[in-house]
Amino acid sequence: MENFQYYTPTKVVFGKGTEDQTGQLVAEQGCRKVLVHYGSGSVVRSGLLERIYRSLDKADIPYVSLGGVVPNPRLSLVYEGIELCRKENVDFILAVGGGSVIDSAKAIGYGAANDGDVWDFYEKKRTAQGCLPIGVVLTIAAAGSEMSDSSVITNENGWLKRGYSSNYARARFAVMNPELTMTLPKYQTASGCVDIMMHTMERYFNRCDNMEMTDGISEHLLRTVMKNAEILMSEPDDYNARAEVMWAGSLSHNGLTGCGTDGGDWASHQLEHELGGMFDVAHGAGLAAVWGSWARYVMDAAPKRFAKFAVNVMGVAPESDDTMTAVKGIEAMEEFYRTLDMPVSIRDMGIELSEEQMRELAEKCSHFGKRTIGCIRKLDTEDMYQIYRAARG
């Protein structure tokens, strides 16, 4: 078992009607002016944004707004947000939306609290020394950004998707009303469920002995998301199913499922980030498309772990050797993805990768040969190419 730190300072306010507490929660943070950050028109159309404004008004908190965040949030809007914060003396950012909005809010927070180009942090050239405090009203269960330390931004200049993580950006509070996720289209719900599962699976697949407490929590989380994701495919308004998935989303990425491990593998995420940067695919769908190919490529380095996953999570009957059990587990997960209408190859997303594009993805993912990814098996540019090739379909 490895030493670990666990730090989740975000105050979660979970349940029906909790968005009406937003103004009060912001007021508790003692700030002067809020930037309300959001995405597309859906929070406007649903009336949520209006309710949030009323809640801020009631708490006598002045605010400015910046909408327009898109999936795979863009650096250009981050720059705009930083400028707005400086001009308006904003000292608190309220993200109303899903992972893209929260990640964009974190990036704006870094930029407003530090000198120089915020992209430096995402390029790992510098370390942030602070971040404006962030609050969240969550509308999509997926990224787990509401409790995580991470933020992923896409730079349109070269379509590079890069992540930066720091405890400074952990949200002060997260308002989580599962009802707000009921109107999500089926594809986005499914994609969110895959994303949630992958945050736990990335940590679960590692090379150390791990911790029983952590393994059991992870396995239960995965089984719970699978069960409730299937319910949501036919009953999108099932409050309890929405709530289970939403809470699992936060626990999956707040650090809990990594305690006592070596940090996890994360290669699937890195491989998907480049796909998302190049093709703007839904993150969860992209993860589903590459995971099986990654798993088959690396499983020989940790057959016991993959076999444990197969038995405890996927309910596979153990075979005479771990590798056979492992393969059945991978197949069962792909079968599950199919039941959610999630892709299990890149072609399933309607993308026909050319030879050149696969090479380009691998080059970008390895930062042009400057890094390897993964820990189950360390992957270099050629390995990445082989996995993209297998995942092409």
Next chain:
Amino acid sequence: MENFQYYTPTKVVFGKGTEDQTGQLVAEQGCRKVLVHYGSGSVVRSGLLERIYRSLDKADIPYVSLGGVVPNPRLSLVYEGIELCRKENVDFILAVGGGSVIDSAKAIGYGAANDGDVWDFYEKKRTAQGCLPIGVVLTIAAAGSEMSDSSVITNENGWLKRGYSSNYARARFAVMNPELTMTLPKYQTASGCVDIMMHTMERYFNRCDNMEMTDGISEHLLRTVMKNAEILMSEPDDYNARAEVMWAGSLSHNGLTGCGTDGGDWASHQLEHELGGMFDVAHGAGLAAVWGSWARYVMDAAPKRFAKFAVNVMGVAPESDDTMTAVKGIEAMEEFYRTLDMPVSIRDMGIELSEEQMRELAEKCSHFGKRTIGCIRKLDTEDMYQIYRAARG
């Protein structure tokens, strides 16, 4: 599923050698002077206190010390600590020990940060408006006070044991090195394991539908503690077993195992608190002594829940009706307590309760008829008396 709040701001620094980071962790809090609070000679004899002092010296942090905390920590020492904090301008309290030391530190923190008598909070006469910041170096896995909002103090004037809970007292950090718990006597280790389990069981037994995520985490936590408690009876130096139990102790009482529930029952704790106040028994042992009698007294009000516990936690084969399954689960838990040499009656602790004492315990526990306890079944003074009577043995 109920609405809930989840707030665990404590930074956990877990693993071998982590106590050497204490000075640095205190320094990050930006305080001027620390009160180092501890219990008996064991932290002196082991050299731990000296290492902590060195770590504080290295970080240039001045400190004063106050030892002498005993199990069921006393109000008189809390008063002494408050006076010392005021005299020495202490602005941070470092608790080096187990639950008693941490609870005492929290009470001192309340007293130093608020005017008037600190006991008022424990008597629920007033609400604390703040608390000095607390840090923890944990040496006993049991109470979960290192991440919880609660503190239990015994007033020698009447031997009343009372609890007070507030987010103000959540520790800023908790240093958790499982090695520090290896020298604990077997009885204390077992008692700690019971305490840990009971923090989850108190929440698990409730009258609402609950949450799948929470139920599964709770059931896994209980199974993990049971398994590793048994290992520790013969292998007290098993690092992984110590670590599983220690981490389970924090997760059991930081709020995670109560998410989505109605808060839980807590009657066993209330019944034990009076026993602890009157006889100074080890908390976990006292809980083991009353739990079975409580469970049999209330199980008819929630047979499904008790049956689920029996099957998922105790591994009992389901009977044709829930009540029969429930009884088998209670018996299995008592059998488990016996394997740890824990009492399953008050007599097992060497205490022969008189009729008068049982009446007195029930009167104190109901605050002289002013409150009921429990939620599975609301218990009045007479119910409490009946449970003490059944638990007498």
